[in-house]
Amino acid sequence: xxxxxxxxxxxxxxxxxxxxxxxxxxxxxxxxxxxxxxxxxxxxxxxxxxxxxxxxxxxxxxxxxxxxxxxxxxxxxxxxxxxxxxxxxxxxxxxxxxxxxxxxxxxxxxxxxxxxxxxxxxxxxxxxxxxxxxxxxxxxxxxxxxxxxxxxxxxxxxxxxxxxxxxxxxxxxxxxxxxxxxxxxxxxxxxxxxxxxxxxxxxxxxxxxxxxxxxxxxxxxxxxxxxxxx
Numbered sequence: 001x002x003x004x005x006x007x008x009x010x011x012x013x014x015x016x017x018x019x020x021x022x023x024x025x026x027x028x029x030x031x032x033x034x035x036x037x038x039x040x041x042x043x044x045x046x047x048x049x050x051x052x053x054x055x056x057x058x059x060x061x062x063x064x065x066x067x068x069x070x071x072x073x074x075x076x077x078x079x080x081x082x083x084x085x086x087x088x089x090x091x092x093x094x095x096x097x098x099x100x101x102x103x104x105x106x107x108x109x110x111x112x113x114x115x116x117x118x119x120x121x122x123x124x125x126x127x128x129x130x131x132x133x134x135x136x137x138x139x140x141x142x143x144x145x146x147x148x149x150x151x152x153x154x155x156x157x158x159x160x161x162x163x164x165x166x167x168x169x170x171x172x173x174x175x176x177x178x179x180x181x182x183x184x185x186x187x188x189x190x191x192x193x194x195x196x197x198x199x200x201x202x203x204x205x206x207x208x209x210x211x212x213x214x215x216x217x218x219x220x221x222x223x224x225x226x227x228x229x230x
Contacts, residue, residue, distance in 0.1 A: 100147035
């Protein structure tokens with residue numbers, strides 16, 4: 001059952017007001033149900049969610065802050081384009097934050113990182129792609145927090161948020177069934193961070209990011225005639 005046909009009483013279980021709109025639109029944008037460039041009609045959304053335009057606008061402001069929605073000069077909104085230049089930033093920030101986490105992590109950080117990895121592994125096992133995207137983001141955000149650098153943490157979180165649709169394409173290239181070897185790369189990162197092995201942490205993070213970039217590049221290049229939403 002799609003979000004558009006879900007009974008109001010069922011949709012309300014997820015939240016209310018702006019939070020509900022934000023959650024549902026976020027999922028549809030990340031899952032590419034709403035492709036890049038799609039117009040967002042506040043009046044239609046108000047009718048769909050049976051609420052005023054105020055919470056709709058609040059949700060759109062939140063989505064814009066995450067780079068998922070773009071507000072145009074005429075105050076209308078569209079789904080943001082996917083910025084594949086983020087692939088370069090993604091690789092760099094993986095390396096920087098993982099290196100620093102190996103230097104500065106605490107026992108509490110390690111506990112949090114391992115907990116996030118366990119949740120991600122469960123999402124991979126059940127092939128819940130939206131959960132995979134969310135928990136992968138949380139795993140790397142936990143590493144960034146352990147790096148003890150507020151600037152890098154804030155920047156990486158922004159890159160992770162804006163890169164969620166790139167990860168949707170990445171997982172789709174495996175038919176949403178992530179190979180175990182790539183799941184284990186997270187475990188190798190944790191081992192290097194726990195051991196305080198900066199160079200190994202860097203190498204593993206670099207290899208992890210590089211294979212994501214390569215997979216996305218191959219997906220796009222495999223058949224330029226296919227309609228990959230950008």
